[in-house]
Amino acid sequence: MRPNSRGINLVSLLALSLSVTAWAQNPANLPNQVGPTMTATPFSVADKFDYRVVQSFGFRGFAGAGVGAAIGQKRDVPHEWGEGWGAYAIRYSASLGTNLTRQFSAFGLESLLHEDPRYFPSEEKGFTRRLRNALLQTVVARTDSGKETFAWARMGSAFAAGEFANVWQPPSTSTPGRGLTRGCIILGGDFAYNLLQEFVPFVRPRTLRHH
Numbered sequence: 001m002r003p004n005s006r007g008i009n010l011v012s013l014l015a016l017s018l019s020v021t022a023w024a025q026n027p028a029n030l031p032n033q034v035g036p037t038m039t040a041t042p043f044s045v046a047d048k049f050d051y052r053v054v055q056s057f058g059f060r061g062f063a064g065a066g067v068g069a070a071i072g073q074k075r076d077v078p079h080e081w082g083e084g085w086g087a088y089a090i091r092y093s094a095s096l097g098t099n100l101t102r103q104f105s106a107f108g109l110e111s112l113l114h115e116d117p118r119y120f121p122s123e124e125k126g127f128t129r130r131l132r133n134a135l136l137q138t139v140v141a142r143t144d145s146g147k148e149t150f151a152w153a154r155m156g157s158a159f160a161a162g163e164f165a166n167v168w169q170p171p172s173t174s175t176p177g178r179g180l181t182r183g184c185i186i187l188g189g190d191f192a193y194n195l196l197q198e199f200v201p202f203v204r205p206r207t208l209r210h211h
Contacts, residue, residue, distance in 0.1 A: 034136050034148055035129060037120035040207040042144045045111050051205070052107040052117065056100050064189060065095035080170035094168055102161035102186055109153035114144040117153075118205055119197045134194035138187060154190065159183035 043051065055061055069091035073083070081087045110117050120142060122133035141151035162183030166174040197204045 034140055035133060036123045037133065038123060038208055039120070039146075040118070040205075042146070043116055043118070048107055048110050048117055052103040055117075056103040060193065061096070061099050061103070065092055065099060068095040068098075078170045078173040080172060094165065097168060098161055098165040098182065098186075101164050102157050105160050105164075106153055106157035109156055110141075113153050115149065115151065115153045116142040116144060118142070118208065119194045121198050121201075121204065121208060130198050131195070134198045135191060137194055138191045155187070158186040158190070162186060 069088055072078070072081075072091040072095075073088050076083060081090050106117065109115070119134075119137055122130045124130065124133070137151075139151050139155065140148055141154060143149050159180065160183075162181070162185075163176065163179035165182055166176075166179050169178070197208075201209050
């Protein structure tokens, strides 16, 4: 294993462990583990679409693609794309494509399953409890009726996007296993974004900035 690849592999392992742990439990029991959180008016289908557009073409979408491309460039993965600015542009485009696939598949599933895409910050005190809330809401979603459920749309769209990206990946990175890894990295990114919203209020959706 290359030394500079260990960090990203550890992130993948963390996200994969989170996913496997969630699936190993009874999904019906997961929502019961989430503590008190902030509330907001339920999203309409149009609101969900707007939210996913922002996730695609806002700061997270462009910056996330840039970080992903930079990591790939540093590791020379996939090696078929080579090095230099031209290779970086290809990797950046591939990262953007993966994110677009994820966001719009998430919108479709959230609309069909009546799940809210937002992260709801904790109303509890203490770093550990708030960290736990961010972790749990990676695999738990709020429904349009205000209840909590296993995050079928979030999980499904992450792994669907990871596998669909094989369409434009070269042979060395277009295997089902690589798609699974990409899905895990996407979920790891969701967890990181949850943490950011938990502790930095101004990055939250406007409907959840009142605390």
